[in-house]
Amino acid sequence: MAEQNNTERVIIIGSGPAGHTAAVYAARADLEPLMFEGFMAGGVAAGGQLTTTTDVENFPGFPQGIEGPELMDAMREQSVRFGTRIKTETVDSVDLSARPFKVTAGSTTYTAETVIIATGATAKRLDLPGEDQYWQRGMSACAVCDGALPIFRDKPLVVIGGGDSACEEASYLAKFGSSVTMLVRRDVLRASKAMQKRVFDNPKINIMWNTNAVEVLGDGKLLNQVRVTNNKTGEEQTLDAGGLFYAIGHEPNTGFLAGQLSMDETGYVITEGKSTATNVPGVFACGDVQDKTYRQAVTAAGTGCMAALEAERFLSE
Numbered sequence: 001m002a003e004q005n006n007t008e009r010v011i012i013i014g015s016g017p018a019g020h021t022a023a024v025y026a027a028r029a030d031l032e033p034l035m036f037e038g039f040m041a042g043g044v045a046a047g048g049q050l051t052t053t054t055d056v057e058n059f060p061g062f063p064q065g066i067e068g069p070e071l072m073d074a075m076r077e078q079s080v081r082f083g084t085r086i087k088t089e090t091v092d093s094v095d096l097s098a099r100p101f102k103v104t105a106g107s108t109t110y111t112a113e114t115v116i117i118a119t120g121a122t123a124k125r126l127d128l129p130g131e132d133q134y135w136q137r138g139m140s141a142c143a144v145c146d147g148a149l150p151i152f153r154d155k156p157l158v159v160i161g162g163g164d165s166a167c168e169e170a171s172y173l174a175k176f177g178s179s180v181t182m183l184v185r186r187d188v189l190r191a192s193k194a195m196q197k198r199v200f201d202n203p204k205i206n207i208m209w210n211t212n213a214v215e216v217l218g219d220g221k222l223l224n225q226v227r228v229t230n231n232k233t234g235e236e237q238t239l240d241a242g243g244l245f246y247a248i249g250h251e252p253n254t255g256f257l258a259g260q261l262s263m264d265e266t267g268y269v270i271t272e273g274k275s276t277a278t279n280v281p282g283v284f285a286c287g288d289v290q291d292k293t294y295r296q297a298v299t300a301a302g303t304g305c306m307a308a309l310e311a312e313r314f315l316s317e
């Protein structure tokens with residue numbers, strides 16, 4: 001294993017809005033950050049989740065919206081402009097037991113005084129027949145991001161899942177669609193009572209219990225139907241659907257940390273109060289890897305800024 005001689009002041013792992021915002025702030029503070037942007041890490045291209053979407057209409061500063069990949073290219077360019085060095089490699093492991101911390105990618109180990117974890121999370125998918133063809137053509141894993149798009153207006157919409165996200169997304173989509181059907185695989189919702197009430201009280205939302213989606217169908221361009229089956233009776237139905245939204249949970253990209261940071265039971269990094277500090281001094285976490293509530297580009301960018309400012313303060317102390 002090759003080892004780099006010089007110790008970096010800050011290494012940033014991950015390249016979504018959180019990582020790039022941290023990079024811009026750290027670079028402008030003359031910390032010369034080294035970023036590992038990943039190579040299809042967690043199944044997502046460098047640039048993060050926004051590289052998998054089309055119009056982003058809720059990132060401030062773009063009144064006409066901007067394509068996700070274009071926004072991420074611009075963020076990368078801004079990081080580089082201020083001196084961020086970027087390696088297109090995935091970090092395989094870290095050693096956070098002593099400072100300087102060790103970060104290993106491929107056959108090289110790098111050392112750093114501070115590390116910013118910005119590796120995001122990946123929305124779970126079902127890999128249904130037809131999903132590859134209709135993904136982002138009527139199918140999405142983020143209703144809050146995509147639900148307001150014109151293609152979903154006044155159409156029957158379908159949400160899969162029974163947790164808080166599914167309830168939140170169904171309530172949100174009910175503002176735009178003609179109706180919303182939730183497909184729930186058991187006969188109960190996992191969501192909190194408050195979220196359940198929101199769904200039960202909304203006349204536009206209908207729940208199909210004990211139901212699994214088995215196939216998505218369309219006209220070649222856009223999805224228009226979902227085939228479902230009742231897992232108790234075996235009865236099959238084909239539902240009209242102008243949109244299908246997965247809300248079956250996310251997987252934080254934290255496997256490479258091998259449990260060296262405090263995480264919650266679902267693998268999200270725990271940060272302290274109103275900060276990005278982890279339980280290891282000098283290691284900070286920002287963006288979706290530590291946030292399962294908001295999961296938006298602008299909130300990820302906000303915490304990326306916080307992580308860089310906190311790393312800078314840590315180094316000066």
Ligand code: FAD
Pocket residue numbers: 013014015016017018019036037038039040041042043044045046047048049050052053055056057058059089090091092118119120121122123140141142145146253256286287288289295296297298300
């Ligand atoms: P991510 O964007 O997840 O980026 C993390 C990056 O780190 C990835 O590139 C990953 O490959 C890399 N990485 C992971 N592990 C490693 C490793 N070990 N080594 C190196 N690199 C690694 N939000 C909005 O605000 N507006 C929208 O319109 C919107 N639309 C969306 C549409 C879709 C389809 C999806 C899936 C999400 C959407 N979101 C939207 C949510 C938004 O994309 C996320 O909240 C945001 O990207 C999170 O940013 P992040 O920097 O935390 O992580």
Ligand code: NDP
Pocket residue numbers: 126160161162163164165166168185186189190191247248249250292293
């Ligand atoms: P959860 O893991 O809580 O729920 C996932 C849901 O998807 C469950 O109903 C689960 O069913 C279902 N599901 C999982 N896999 C499949 C599958 N293969 N096929 C069909 N259904 C499936 O994830 P959420 O994203 O909803 O929530 C994550 C966390 O974020 C939770 O702690 C939640 O409380 C929190 N959150 C809070 C919000 C709020 O308070 N406003 C908003 C959003 C999230 P089953 O129940 O059978 O396992």
